[in-house]
Amino acid sequence: MIQRLSLLTEIPYETIYELTLRSYEKTIFEQSNTTNKQKWVLPLGIYHRTWTNNGLQFCPVCLSKDEEPYFRKSWRLGLSVACTKCNTLLHDCCPNCNSPVTFFRSDVGFKYTVSANTIATCWQCGFDIRNSFRYPTVIGTIGYQTKINTIIKTKHWQDRCPSNEYFDALYQILKFLRSTSPWYRHFVELIMSYENLRIRSLPTKHEFEKFNTIEREISLRIACWILEEWPHRFINLCKESKLTTSIVLKDTQSLPPWFITVANDHLHLPSASEKSIMRMQAKKQKH
Numbered sequence: 001m002i003q004r005l006s007l008l009t010e011i012p013y014e015t016i017y018e019l020t021l022r023s024y025e026k027t028i029f030e031q032s033n034t035t036n037k038q039k040w041v042l043p044l045g046i047y048h049r050t051w052t053n054n055g056l057q058f059c060p061v062c063l064s065k066d067e068e069p070y071f072r073k074s075w076r077l078g079l080s081v082a083c084t085k086c087n088t089l090l091h092d093c094c095p096n097c098n099s100p101v102t103f104f105r106s107d108v109g110f111k112y113t114v115s116a117n118t119i120a121t122c123w124q125c126g127f128d129i130r131n132s133f134r135y136p137t138v139i140g141t142i143g144y145q146t147k148i149n150t151i152i153k154t155k156h157w158q159d160r161c162p163s164n165e166y167f168d169a170l171y172q173i174l175k176f177l178r179s180t181s182p183w184y185r186h187f188v189e190l191i192m193s194y195e196n197l198r199i200r201s202l203p204t205k206h207e208f209e210k211f212n213t214i215e216r217e218i219s220l221r222i223a224c225w226i227l228e229e230w231p232h233r234f235i236n237l238c239k240e241s242k243l244t245t246s247i248v249l250k251d252t253q254s255l256p257p258w259f260i261t262v263a264n265d266h267l268h269l270p271s272a273s274e275k276s277i278m279r280m281q282a283k284k285q286k287h
């Protein structure tokens with residue numbers, strides 16, 4: 001597909017590749033998945049020739065500044081909740097009729113001509129989404145959105161690790177935050193008790209990618225905060241809420257080695273048999 005487009009348009013293969021979500025391979029996920037749902041990418045819910053999910057977000061300010069409006073690649077990511085240039089929250093649907101943004105539908109019915117509407121016009125209700133309300137962001141949101149954008153851009157989390165490892169750890173923390181399992185109840189309650197985090201509740205849907213922008217904003221803000229001051233904040237929170245190694249490392253396919261090491265070294269609770277071995281060793285050392 002990319003090769004064919006490159007041939008037809010005479011645009012270099014790499015330039016077109018950079019426009020696709022596959023270009024996030026090894027940056028936010030290991031491998032792109034064309035058949036199933038893709039981690040971090042908002043699902044479109046393709047049904048016949050339309051999209052049923054709010055899988056494409058937009059910044060109304062960016063769109064109104066564009067000479068020819070266009071949708072940015074990053075607006076398809078669950079990791080994007082705010083525009084750092086315009087200091088505003090992204091929208092994930094038409095604010096006038098709540099329909100998903102399906103700009104290509106504007107051309108339906110125009111077989112031989114092109115619709116006079118721009119791609120910034122809602123196909124359902126005709127609202128110009130450039131005029132959408134500009135939501136100011138919560139304090140802290142622009143800070144962590146900038147941090148996420150930098151990690152994606154530099155493909156590294158500071159000088160600690162490759163970016164995909166950071167995002168794997170972040171994904172695991174997000175699982176704790178939305179879990180309804182009793183194991184994580186204390187963990188979530190503890191986080192909510194921090195007044196400066198300003199949260200009353202955390203969303204608990206099964207999939208992070210199905211959260212709306214506001215829900216992702218809250219969850220990402222907290223998950224990024226937990227990974228700050230690594231590993232001390234994470235260890236303290238887990239210890240205080242009695243999360244052990246086995247719970248923290250549960251149900252995961254890929255976790256970075258530094259995350260596993262911290263969980264093994266700091267959160268492990270010895271079993272009864274391990275405790276008796278340790279007691280015997282302590283006795284031996286005394287003699």
Ligand SMILES: [Zn+2]
Pocket residue numbers: 059060061062063083084085086087
């Ligand atoms: Zn913007």
Ligand SMILES: [Zn+2]
Pocket residue numbers: 094095096097098099122123124125126127
């Ligand atoms: Zn609409």
